[in-house]
Amino acid sequence: MNKEVTPRAEDFSKWYNDLVAKADLAEHSAVRGCMVIKPNGYAIWEKMQQALDKMFKDTGHVNAYFPLFIPKSFFSKEASHVDGFAKECAVVTHYRLKNAEDGSGVIVDPDAKLEEELIVRPTSETIIWHTYKGWIQSYRDLPLLINQWANVVRWEMRTRLFLRTAEFLWQEGHTAHATAQEAIEETERMLNVYADFVENFMAVPVVKGVKTANERFAGALDTYCIEAMLQDGKALQAGTSHFLGQNFAKAFDVKFTNKEGTLDYVWATSWGVSTRLMGALIMSHSDDKGLVIPPKLAHTQVVIVPIYKGDEGLAKMNVAIAPIKQKLEAKGISVKYDNRDTQRPGWKFAEYEMKGIPVRIAFGERDLANGTVEVARRDELTKEVFPIEGIENNIENLLKEIQDNLYKKALARREESMHQVDTMEEFKKALEKGGFIYAHWDGTSETEQKIKEETKATIRCIPFDNKKENGTCIYSGKPSEQRVLFAIAY
RNA sequence: CGGGGUGUAGCGUAGCCCGGUAUCGCGCCUGCUUUGGGAGCAGGAGGUCGUCAGUUCGAAUCUGGCCACCCCGACCA
Numbered sequence A: 001m002n003k004e005v006t007p008r009a010e011d012f013s014k015w016y017n018d019l020v021a022k023a024d025l026a027e028h029s030a031v032r033g034c035m036v037i038k039p040n041g042y043a044i045w046e047k048m049q050q051a052l053d054k055m056f057k058d059t060g061h062v063n064a065y066f067p068l069f070i071p072k073s074f075f076s077k078e079a080s081h082v083d084g085f086a087k088e089c090a091v092v093t094h095y096r097l098k099n100a101e102d103g104s105g106v107i108v109d110p111d112a113k114l115e116e117e118l119i120v121r122p123t124s125e126t127i128i129w130h131t132y133k134g135w136i137q138s139y140r141d142l143p144l145l146i147n148q149w150a151n152v153v154r155w156e157m158r159t160r161l162f163l164r165t166a167e168f169l170w171q172e173g174h175t176a177h178a179t180a181q182e183a184i185e186e187t188e189r190m191l192n193v194y195a196d197f198v199e200n201f202m203a204v205p206v207v208k209g210v211k212t213a214n215e216r217f218a219g220a221l222d223t224y225c226i227e228a229m230l231q232d233g234k235a236l237q238a239g240t241s242h243f244l245g246q247n248f249a250k251a252f253d254v255k256f257t258n259k260e261g262t263l264d265y266v267w268a269t270s271w272g273v274s275t276r277l278m279g280a281l282i283m284s285h286s287d288d289k290g291l292v293i294p295p296k297l298a299h300t301q302v303v304i305v306p307i308y309k310g311d312e313g314l315a316k317m318n319v320a321i322a323p324i325k326q327k328l329e330a331k332g333i334s335v336k337y338d339n340r341d342t343q344r345p346g347w348k349f350a351e352y353e354m355k356g357i358p359v360r361i362a363f364g365e366r367d368l369a370n371g372t373v374e375v376a377r378r379d380e381l382t383k384e385v386f387p388i389e390g391i392e393n394n395i396e397n398l399l400k401e402i403q404d405n406l407y408k409k410a411l412a413r414r415e416e417s418m419h420q421v422d423t424m425e426e427f428k429k430a431l432e433k434g435g436f437i438y439a440h441w442d443g444t445s446e447t448e449q450k451i452k453e454e455t456k457a458t459i460r461c462i463p464f465d466n467k468k469e470n471g472t473c474i475y476s477g478k479p480s481e482q483r484v485l486f487a488i489a490y
Numbered sequence B: 001c002g003g004g005g006u007g008u009a010g011c012g013u014a015g016c017c018c019g020g021u022a023u024c025g026c027g028c029c030u031g032c033u034u035u036g037g038g039a040g041c042a043g044g045a046g047g048u049c050g051u052c053a054g055u056u057c058g059a060a061u062c063u064g065g066c067c068a069c070c071c072c073g074a075c076c077a
Helices: A009-022 A039-058 A072-077 A079-088 A125-135 A180-200 A247-251 A276-285 A310-330 A345-355 A365-370 A391-416 A424-433 A445-455
Strands: A026-028 A035-037 A069-071 A091-094 A097-099 A106-108 A113-120 A144-153 A167-177 A207-210 A222-229 A235-245 A255-257 A263-265 A267-274 A302-306 A335-337 A359-363 A372-377 A382-387 A437-440 A458-463 A483-487
Touching (some): A039 A167, A072 A079, A125 A144, A180 A235, A222 A483, A235 A276, A247 A267, A276 A391, A310 A335, A310 A391, A345 A359, A359 A365, A359 A391, A372 A391, A424 A445
Antiparallel strands (some): A097 A106, A222 A235, A255 A263, A437 A483
């Protein structure tokens, strides 16, 4: 993609599906809407997990694990929460199979009906708050700062690899605090962690902001989000952090004694990012030659391809390349030396480009004679000859430069697709091009809803750093005190 | 759940209108030559044409049912 940004979904779907397949990241599974993440794709997810997990721990959180199944009754306890998820839940009703008497195969044993159905978690607020009730008695038990890495299931009508699947992997943080202020600070802190991760590791620029009431998480008082802009001109919610107020504490009766000795409900937050980030990564940097992985998330940062003739030639390259690999690894760079004699160099070049490896080093007779290596960078598809002497420093710098360059390019692309409009006509025209649209809105849910019905665009967020500016709503013409960020979203 | 489309070898396809057991490319296997951008030549293996039924001497092809998948919408991170 890269050069031609098109909001035409049909072409883009094909391009995206082909890319995911060719880069060997994932495929549709036998189960409708579910995805198999292949080793190549999972390796990137693992790198993401590692980086995020460290950031969570650096901000005082610990990991735990809660059950996959949630009793149905738990969902009745928070009214708006059930409203938000009821339509997309997988429900377990029985616990046993048996062979059909007519020999037609295995059937669900009607005698094995559960007394209370179990819901496969679409998110874990309910089971976690039920559990927290037993853990929290005093302000001394607070704050409770827990994260869980898990899978969740949302029975979506329509799915798309990584961006929307029926089952997905994610992390969900669930925290409990003594005061509203502390909980709000936590909500903001974790949103900043997400923004930091997405921008600095994934090299994807995001807008931080707050959701409107329409787009708010079911059961939250406020939902903060980071919004990314993909190459097809559609926005993607890349992460959310919710201030839940005392809603779940009240629903699950979680009270604590404060310093003054009085009983109060605790204040809650929850926050999460998912394998959807993989979709954001793919759709942000990839080009017509395939995937581009930012160096900080690449399982293999550098691949070395020997160029040789015959077995003897290969043996010679093995000897010459070993110390180069060693020097790079001593710098903490992950290196793969691909000396398979079953594939030719040109094949390997194309293959690693498709898979997005940031840097490729080619080494042959010519380099052996000159004391050099040929270095190709994935982001710009350019080649350069470096001396072997000091190669580790050059590569280290190059990886940093690539990481930086990817972010800059993505940022420039986003800025280019940013429109500021003042009328509904301009708004619709801008939508055809795709991208974020910054426009005045009267602040009502009705107007937001009408705009969505008419154009499919939604308010992605009200940016945190928004400047106040008097104007008139593009839809209703009523007075507005600030512009908000619209886009068509995934 | 509505609208559209597609099912032929591991993958991508031609053939279907106008019935006669299947085309081409990639990939795979063997051999030789090759190796600085997806190698060349020669030989070879691999298909109950999604499925069930009907029409027919004969069905990938015509008719009907069913199934699966993809795309577009409603739903959504």
